[in-house]
Amino acid sequence: xxxxxxxxxxxxxxxxxxxxxxxxxxxxxxxxxxxxxxxxxxxxxxxxxxxxxxxxxxxxxxxxxxxxxxxxxxxxxxxxxxxxxxxxxxxxxxxxxxxxxxxxxxxxxxxxxxxxxxxxxxxxxxxxxxxxxxxxxxxxxxxx
Numbered sequence: 001x002x003x004x005x006x007x008x009x010x011x012x013x014x015x016x017x018x019x020x021x022x023x024x025x026x027x028x029x030x031x032x033x034x035x036x037x038x039x040x041x042x043x044x045x046x047x048x049x050x051x052x053x054x055x056x057x058x059x060x061x062x063x064x065x066x067x068x069x070x071x072x073x074x075x076x077x078x079x080x081x082x083x084x085x086x087x088x089x090x091x092x093x094x095x096x097x098x099x100x101x102x103x104x105x106x107x108x109x110x111x112x113x114x115x116x117x118x119x120x121x122x123x124x125x126x127x128x129x130x131x132x133x134x135x136x137x138x139x140x141x142x143x144x
Contacts, residue, residue, distance in 0.1 A: 026141075029067075038137050038140045067098070068097075109134050
């Protein structure tokens with residue numbers, strides 16, 4: 001029984017490490033706008049914003065505020081896809097901004113190391129660049 005619990009705890013903690021969740025000092029909309037600003041100042045492209053709450057409302061369902069901003073750098077993305085085309089399933093990059101059950105605004109994104117471990121990428125340099133970029137973008141957008 002102890003082995004089963006230890007394995008379960010390790011599995012949950014490893015899974016939890018794939019997604020980074022941070023609190024935002026701003027509303028969902030303001031956080032999204034701040035991400036847009038940071039991303040475009042860095043020379044990245046914002047491809048779209050998906051409003052999950054609006055989509056849920058369209059099918060007569062309720063959902064807390066929840067938006068995903070999709071953005072990226074086609075040059076870096078192309079380099080990654082040249083190594084392993086299946087990485088296109090995880091690109092462009094995205095950040096989820098949402099209100100949790102306690103009405104706190106959260107910013108969530110996948111750790112770039114997850115991408116490397118689930119695709120056949122050889123080099124750490126681009127993965128490290130993605131991680132550093134996502135950390136900077138999310139921190140500039142969510143903190144006063």
